[in-house]
Amino acid sequence: MASDTIAGDMLAPILEVDTPGFDTRALQELDSAHYLHPFTDHGALRERGARVMVRGDGIYLWDSEGHKVIDGMSGLWCVNVGYGRASMTAAVARQMDLLPFYNSFFNTTNVPAVMLAAQLVELAPPGFKHVFFTGSGSEANDTIIRMVWRYWQIMGQPQRQAIISRRNAYHGSTVAGASLGGMAGMHAQGALPIPGIHHIDQPSFAEHGRGMSEAEFGLRAAGWLEEKILELGPEKVAAFIGEPVQGAGGVIIPPPTYWPEIQRICDKYGVLLVSDEVICGFGRLGTWFGCQLMGARPDLIAFAKGVTSGYVPLGGVLVGARVAHALVEKGGDFNHGFTYSGHPVACAAALENLRIMIDEGLVERVVLETGPHLKAAFGTLAAHPLVGHAESMGMTAGLNLVRRKGASMHDCEAFPSGLGVGMVCRAHMFDNGVIMRAVGDRMIVAPPLVMTTGQIDEMVERIRYCLDLTLKDVQQRGWMG
Numbered sequence: 001m002a003s004d005t006i007a008g009d010m011l012a013p014i015l016e017v018d019t020p021g022f023d024t025r026a027l028q029e030l031d032s033a034h035y036l037h038p039f040t041d042h043g044a045l046r047e048r049g050a051r052v053m054v055r056g057d058g059i060y061l062w063d064s065e066g067h068k069v070i071d072g073m074s075g076l077w078c079v080n081v082g083y084g085r086a087s088m089t090a091a092v093a094r095q096m097d098l099l100p101f102y103n104s105f106f107n108t109t110n111v112p113a114v115m116l117a118a119q120l121v122e123l124a125p126p127g128f129k130h131v132f133f134t135g136s137g138s139e140a141n142d143t144i145i146r147m148v149w150r151y152w153q154i155m156g157q158p159q160r161q162a163i164i165s166r167r168n169a170y171h172g173s174t175v176a177g178a179s180l181g182g183m184a185g186m187h188a189q190g191a192l193p194i195p196g197i198h199h200i201d202q203p204s205f206a207e208h209g210r211g212m213s214e215a216e217f218g219l220r221a222a223g224w225l226e227e228k229i230l231e232l233g234p235e236k237v238a239a240f241i242g243e244p245v246q247g248a249g250g251v252i253i254p255p256p257t258y259w260p261e262i263q264r265i266c267d268k269y270g271v272l273l274v275s276d277e278v279i280c281g282f283g284r285l286g287t288w289f290g291c292q293l294m295g296a297r298p299d300l301i302a303f304a305k306g307v308t309s310g311y312v313p314l315g316g317v318l319v320g321a322r323v324a325h326a327l328v329e330k331g332g333d334f335n336h337g338f339t340y341s342g343h344p345v346a347c348a349a350a351l352e353n354l355r356i357m358i359d360e361g362l363v364e365r366v367v368l369e370t371g372p373h374l375k376a377a378f379g380t381l382a383a384h385p386l387v388g389h390a391e392s393m394g395m396t397a398g399l400n401l402v403r404r405k406g407a408s409m410h411d412c413e414a415f416p417s418g419l420g421v422g423m424v425c426r427a428h429m430f431d432n433g434v435i436m437r438a439v440g441d442r443m444i445v446a447p448p449l450v451m452t453t454g455q456i457d458e459m460v461e462r463i464r465y466c467l468d469l470t471l472k473d474v475q476q477r478g479w480m481g
């Protein structure tokens, strides 16, 4: 049912406009003249002008014109503790006063990096006793490729170089990250993936599961890994990498049978298992790391984003016993590292962020309160005439915009590709006080973990209202067929 019962005045408060005193036009002109944005068509951006974000508090953001919006995407899957945390500011300022920077090369270390490494090991699954710090998730995955290759070299099997990933995975934007990722649009822009990276299809039940139960499909999709290992020759395969739930690919939640079967296959062929937890780590799914929920025991874990709630850039790799033993006990020098590995200010921010998460029980709240509430509330959107199916896990959720609903998710009629219904929907969302991310015609959220159940309801009602606007809009455009 379309929700034409929603009263306009119920939505009014969020569109409050104050006068923060920014010259939006001037900022947009400077932006368009000088600032190259990530993943952006700059011609199109120049036409519209960028939205200038100026302030955040809790789950809300304000732009330079005073519009207040619910940040349904936690910045970019990272602001888990919400905006405006004074204790984060204090922790960072304290560390800046004391020691803003020192490197960790040449037999030196610093206090926040040591303390954070110890804290992360405590939160990590059993068997993880070591951490390597980077500045981002992409650098974490670059580091993982180098560690995996070095591991097999130390183990006397240097021919094990193939790394298997998945179509529609996102592992970053550096040459290695984009190669590991399975984004066709990234590969198409030049000489990617680099040699040695191979892709199997994603475990999307909606895309591939017709005629199967979810459980059967999970086993089938994991079987693609075994087929690829056998095709390449098991003695040449170094590692498999996957996100527990694919984030940027559109919140693709694999069936429960998938990850345990992936684990079995990796064990069978001695292949290292890598869990990219840049999005799923730090409570997003209701566990400190997503692999703990999925029933996988990875050898390496990539993290970033939620480790500092995005307040300061930081990423890293948790190194499990198998690889750590080779690197630490046998490997000698590992010729790899960044100026900002173990940056004291970033590590101080992470320590405070983790303190907040622990003290406020944010991960437990996802399991007991916010995750179930989001599932129930977001699930009601499946009844909307424009929504084919909607699913969620922990504090992330996605829905598919479809032209015609069907008896099951496999019987829905999608919009013709290229119409850009998702982008139309995203614009209505932003203009009406909620940020959702469009991945093609799939709309996704990953709100701050501090979002209350009342705020979840507020977000979902706003989404429903914007789905109504989108429906009217696509009808007027004649896109409903």
Ligand code: PXG
Residues within 6 Å of the ligand: 076, 136, 137, 138, 139, 141, 170, 171, 172, 173, 177, 243, 247, 248, 249, 276, 277, 278, 279, 304, 305, 315, 437
């Ligand atoms: N791995 C995963 C699983 C990610 O989601 C990265 C690695 C790379 O992290 P850095 O810090 O290098 O960006 C990511 C990043 C989107 C979007 O549109 C998602 C990410 C980045 C940019 C956009 O959903 N995830």
